[in-house]
Amino acid sequence: MAAKQIATPDIASQVFLRDPAAGVLALQAQGPLVRIRLPLIGRAWVTTTHAATKDVLKRDEDFRMTKAGKRPAGLQWWMPRSVRLLADNMLGRDGDAHRRLRGKVDRAFAKRGIEALEPRVAAWADRLLGPLAERREIDLVADYARPFPADVIADLLGVGAARRDAFVARAAGFADTSTPMRTLSSVLGTGGFVRFVRAMVGEARKTPRDGLLRDLLSDDDPLGEAELVSMVFLLMFAGFETTTNLISGSVLALERNPAAKAAWLADPHPRGIEELVRHVSAVAGSKPRFAAREAVVQGITVPAGALVMALPIAANYDPAMFDAPKRLVLDRLPNPHLGFGAGPHFCLGNQLARLELRVALQRLYARFPDLRLTDDRPAYHERAGHRALKSLPVRLAA
Numbered sequence: 001m002a003a004k005q006i007a008t009p010d011i012a013s014q015v016f017l018r019d020p021a022a023g024v025l026a027l028q029a030q031g032p033l034v035r036i037r038l039p040l041i042g043r044a045w046v047t048t049t050h051a052a053t054k055d056v057l058k059r060d061e062d063f064r065m066t067k068a069g070k071r072p073a074g075l076q077w078w079m080p081r082s083v084r085l086l087a088d089n090m091l092g093r094d095g096d097a098h099r100r101l102r103g104k105v106d107r108a109f110a111k112r113g114i115e116a117l118e119p120r121v122a123a124w125a126d127r128l129l130g131p132l133a134e135r136r137e138i139d140l141v142a143d144y145a146r147p148f149p150a151d152v153i154a155d156l157l158g159v160g161a162a163r164r165d166a167f168v169a170r171a172a173g174f175a176d177t178s179t180p181m182r183t184l185s186s187v188l189g190t191g192g193f194v195r196f197v198r199a200m201v202g203e204a205r206k207t208p209r210d211g212l213l214r215d216l217l218s219d220d221d222p223l224g225e226a227e228l229v230s231m232v233f234l235l236m237f238a239g240f241e242t243t244t245n246l247i248s249g250s251v252l253a254l255e256r257n258p259a260a261k262a263a264w265l266a267d268p269h270p271r272g273i274e275e276l277v278r279h280v281s282a283v284a285g286s287k288p289r290f291a292a293r294e295a296v297v298q299g300i301t302v303p304a305g306a307l308v309m310a311l312p313i314a315a316n317y318d319p320a321m322f323d324a325p326k327r328l329v330l331d332r333l334p335n336p337h338l339g340f341g342a343g344p345h346f347c348l349g350n351q352l353a354r355l356e357l358r359v360a361l362q363r364l365y366a367r368f369p370d371l372r373l374t375d376d377r378p379a380y381h382e383r384a385g386h387r388a389l390k391s392l393p394v395r396l397a398a
């Protein structure tokens with residue numbers, strides 16, 4: 001069966017991001033994989049069902065991050081050398097090269113260790129929430145959901161107090177890909193970022209501090225300097241904007257469902273977190289892969305060399321897998337969402353993300369139980385890949 005080549009609906013549009021359930025249905029009407037044009041990437045295939053999304057993510061022999069001897073998927077010829085360096089991280093590698101890098105940090109992100117971080121994560125949330133009490137209205141994105149994960153990652157890495165604020169500020173600027181101009185400026189700013197991380201690593205060598213950076217430096221088979229810089233970059237980048245979007249999207253979803261919110265806050269069970277991850281689908285699209293050879297996915301033939309982006313958002317809103325996918329059902333069970341991806345690149349930080357979300361929500365609502373939206377239809381950044389609210393204005397007290 002050949003796939004249709006119609007470019008609708010636009011997965012980066014406000015319409016799609018506001019109502020993915022309808023958008024996914026419209027995509028599915030064109031087949032389990034469709035060919036569309038993506039900004040900065042060009043022509044690519046995207047998955048439209050749970051089964052196709054899982055297939056592409058799991059079949060890593062067919063769908064690879066790198067084309068033999070060529071640059072990783074998504075990297076453009078015009079991007080500076082520093083970008084190439086940063087992009088050469090575990091998410092951009094396949095097979096043994098990927099396993100080696102992931103093996104260096106797997107243990108640090110395992111469930112038990114991450115759960116032990118709860119008091120520190122809660123302290124970061126409280127530190128941000130304290131000063132907000134003086135204000136009546138805030139932007140939940142800029143004032144809470146954005147700085148919070150940056151603080152948590154800096155802490156986890158063991159970035160010292162002297163560098164922490166600069167790290168958090170640089171991370172915020174760097175992760176801002178909200179418009180093509182800002183993406184370009186963040187791409188062009190990578191040289192400065194690389195120098196900054198090198199200096200940070202140099203300091204950690206001289207004065208080791210508790211944290212992942214020290215563990216990486218004292219590994220029996222330590223990473224090379226370039227690998228270390230791109231690892232720090234990946235951990236920061238992968239865990240930052242994603243978490244911001246997950247937290248802000250969750251507050252929006254909860255505020256629109258007050259009864260479900262009240263029941264969950266009274267008993268904040270893990271099922272609620274899974275449902276929020278599904279419903280928000282903060283990572284709407286995966287990193288693009290190359291088809292290493294001609295591959296058939298759910299009856300659709302993808303030619304060798306084609307770019308393919310799996311859409312977790314399509315999996316998460318697939319009515320064949322989830323009853324009434326548009327509804328937020330906080331005790332939905334089972335909930336086989338693909339919000340953290342699947343296969344060898346399954347989100348390394350999934351336990352941390354779950355912890356951050358739960359703690360961020362619990363601390364926020366404990367301090368501001370009367371929080372209300374002041375804009376019922378906030379807008380998303382019109383991008384494929386991330387489902388990111390531009391802002392979320394809220395009133396903190398009744």
Ligand code: HEM
Nearest residue numbers: 090091238239242243283286287340341345347348349353
């Ligand atoms: C908060 C919400 C988060 C969501 C929704 C999310 C989602 C994802 C998804 C879908 C992937 C797979 C990408 C692909 O296959 O192309 C991924 C990979 C990854 N995530 Fe997350 N993530 C989140 C938070 C985090 C955090 C907090 C960290 C760590 C600090 C993290 C670190 C990573 C890394 C390192 C990878 C690449 C893993 C590999 O290549 O083996 N993520 N994430």
